Amino acid sequence: MKLNEIKTDSAFDYAYLLKRIFPYIKPLMFRIIATFLLAIPLGLLDGVTAFALKPYIDVVVNGQTLDLHGYVLTRDFLAKIIPPGIVIFAGVQGILRYLNTYFSDWISLTIANNVKIDLYKKLIYLDSKFYDDNSSGLVLSRFLTDPEVASRVLINSIKTLITSFTSALGLIFVLLYNSWELAVVGVIVLVCAFVPMALLRKKIKQVSNKTTVVGGNIATAFNETHKGNKVISGYNLQEDMFSKVKNMIRETFTLQISLTKRTGWLSPIMYIIASIGIAVVMYVGNNLIVAGRLTTGSFASFITSLLLLYKPIKTLGNDLTNIQNIFVAINRVFDLFDFNTRIKDEGKRKLDFAPEKIEFKNINFAYDETKEILKNVSFEAKKGQTIAIVGNSGGGKSTIVNLLPRFYDVNEGGIYFDCVNIKDFDLNSLRDSISQVFQHNFLFSGTIKENILIGNKNASEEDLNKVLKAAHLDDFVNSLEDGINTLIAENGESLSGGQQQRIAIARAMIKNAPIVVLDEATSALDNKSEKIVQKALDNLMQDKTVFVIAHRLSTIFNADKIVVIDDGKIVETGTHEELINISEGKYKNLYNMQFKNQEEILEIAK
Numbered sequence: 093m094k095l096n097e098i099k100t101d102s103a104f105d106y107a108y109l110l111k112r113i114f115p116y117i118k119p120l121m122f123r124i125i126a127t128f129l130l131a132i133p134l135g136l137l138d139g140v141t142a143f144a145l146k147p148y149i150d151v152v153v154n155g156q157t158l159d160l161h162g163y164v165l166t167r168d169f170l171a172k173i174i175p176p177g178i179v180i181f182a183g184v185q186g187i188l189r190y191l192n193t194y195f196s197d198w199i200s201l202t203i204a205n206n207v208k209i210d211l212y213k214k215l216i217y218l219d220s221k222f223y224d225d226n227s228s229g230l231v232l233s234r235f236l237t238d239p240e241v242a243s244r245v246l247i248n249s250i251k252t253l254i255t256s257f258t259s260a261l262g263l264i265f266v267l268l269y270n271s272w273e274l275a276v277v278g279v280i281v282l283v284c285a286f287v288p289m290a291l292l293r294k295k296i297k298q299v300s301n302k303t304t305v306v307g308g309n310i311a312t313a314f315n316e317t318h319k320g321n322k323v324i325s326g327y328n329l330q331e332d333m334f335s336k337v338k339n340m341i342r343e344t345f346t347l348q349i350s351l352t353k354r355t356g357w358l359s360p361i362m363y364i365i366a367s368i369g370i371a372v373v374m375y376v377g378n379n380l381i382v383a384g385r386l387t388t389g390s391f392a393s394f395i396t397s398l399l400l401l402y403k404p405i406k407t408l409g410n411d412l413t414n415i416q417n418i419f420v421a422i423n424r425v426f427d428l429f430d431f432n433t434r435i436k437d438e439g440k441r442k443l444d445f446a447p448e449k450i451e452f453k454n455i456n457f458a459y460d461e462t463k464e465i466l467k468n469v470s471f472e473a474k475k476g477q478t479i480a481i482v483g484n485s486g487g488g489k490s491t492i493v494n495l496l497p498r499f500y501d502v503n504e505g506g507i508y509f510d511c512v513n514i515k516d517f518d519l520n521s522l523r524d525s526i527s528q529v530f531q532h533n534f535l536f537s538g539t540i541k542e543n544i545l546i547g548n549k550n551a552s553e554e555d556l557n558k559v560l561k562a563a564h565l566d567d568f569v570n571s572l573e574d575g576i577n578t579l580i581a582e583n584g585e586s587l588s589g590g591q592q593q594r595i596a597i598a599r600a601m602i603k604n605a606p607i608v609v610l611d612e613a614t615s616a617l618d619n620k621s622e623k624i625v626q627k628a629l630d631n632l633m634q635d636k637t638v639f640v641i642a643h644r645l646s647t648i649f650n651a652d653k654i655v656v657i658d659d660g661k662i663v664e665t666g667t668h669e670e671l672i673n674i675s676e677g678k679y680k681n682l683y684n685m686q687f688k689n690q691e692e693i694l695e696i697a698k
């Protein structure tokens with residue numbers, strides 16, 4: 093489920109793409125039709141100036157008379173009304189242009205925002221595997237940038253096409269009014285200008301996809317630079333990161349230049365075709381004037397109309413390239429809507445009780461097809477027990493506890509609460525029953541209070557004060573000028589590791605779930621912080637069923653059951669005393685290599 097593997101085979105199926113985007117267009121249809129109707133007179137008015145040149149040159153300049161069904165228009169009359177009339181028409185066109193721009197921007201922004209809202213809703217319900225597979229930069233690019241291009245630019249482009257089309261109709265009418273012979277020549281040249289467009293369509297597809305992927309990688313690199321700035325500085329990675337991003341930017345340049353090489357020749361060809369058309373018209377028009385079949389005013393009006401008509405044609409190559417890019421973006425957007433989370437919320441039962449027994453039964457699990465992580469894992473936990481899971485790094489400890497709230501689903505076997513498969517429970521109620529404290533807990537931008545109340549938005553002030561004390565946060569919070577309403581930086585960067593952990597523990601406490609998962613919750617802390625956090629954890633664990641991936645000895649010693657994982661398999665199960673007495677046992681070996689030294693340190697610290 094990788095974003096950079098999405099295909100754009102439907103990017104040229106315009107009927108399909110318009111059908112997909114129509115639900116966003118339908119509620120705004122009245123405004124859209126009104127906007128497009130405004131574009132019609134806006135385009136038609138382009139021919140007014142050209143149309144006015146014929147009577148102005150023939151009557152005002154050359155002194156001819158103009159008889160309109162018995163009503164003769166004099167030189168003085170036309171000299172007085174044509175110039176201000178052109179200004180009035182320009183003013184009307186300006187007002188229409190403003191209204192058209194305002195309505196089209198309002199519509200396109202509304203569509204873009206609605207698409208972004210629905211895409212974000214899609215994003216937050218995608219499973220953990222999606223986030224494992226896709227970088228943050230690519231996610232930002234696909235979920236934030238593409239909807240803007242797909243929605244906003246689409247409406248403006250359609251509006252521009254309607255304006256150009258109606259302008260062309262008005263100008264063609266002026267051409268026919270002045271000389272049908274010259275109009276035939278002009279329209280033939282116009283049709284020839286569209287022939288090269290047939291060569292454009294699929295030239296964009298491959299380059300557009302690659303540019304999107306590289307753009308996402310660049311965004312990821314900038315994001316990593318921000319979040320990993322200390323690592324970059326500490327390991328002197330500045331030149332490596334610079335080289336990496338420089339190469340990606342150059343790759344983007346190469347791709348964009350490749351697109352220019354493939355499509356950039358269209359505009360010059362349009363210029364050449366348009367110039368040939370004007371040259372042919374001038375030659376034929378000169379012969380018609382000499383033959384007395386065309387007036388000077390008609391010829392000037394015709395040439396002006398033709399120039400106005402050919403102007404958008406000259407840039408049509410670029411316009412169609414942009415439009416095709418829009419459809420590629422639309423295709424990418426609706427491919428995102430077709431993503432399906434692997435975690436299906438099909439359970440009908442509400443988990444509104446504390447299970448008497450939690451059983452992992454014959455669990456097999458792999459993140460992908462390359463390596464199996466868990467192999468036939470089976471153990472159980474009774475209500476109120478603390479289960480410690482230990483083993484070498486990469487053995488599958490965190491994977492086990494990640495299966496409990498269904499961040500991932502097992503490939504084989506099942507997890508059961510009182511003999512009921514967790515897949516049969518409503519997903520929200522399942523996760524409401526589990527509190528989690530990780531090694532690195534994410535804190536949202538906002539206040540300390542807001543971060544704690546994520547666990548229970550309906551908690552009272554009394555509940556809040558209790559968890560502050562139980563999490564050993566009260567002294568810290570009281571030392572702050574704004575107390576619990578103190579704003580914290582993004583991801584808690586302004587707090588120490590111990591303070592972040594205690595906020596996460598308070599969040600878990602106020603949730604008051606019957607099951608608690610502690611995934612190496614103290615491993616990243618110094619001894620002093622660890623002691624304070626451990627006291628908070630002890631309060632959190634009271635009267636709960638606890639699954640703990642532990643580094644602290646006291647937690648392991650006091651556990652009701654220790655499950656030893658090695659290379660995805662359970663190799664030993666028992667209490668500390670039982671396991672430490674197994675000769676050549678895995679737990680004893682781990683204890684001798686890792687925990688014994690920690691125990692000695694703790695004894696010295698006492």
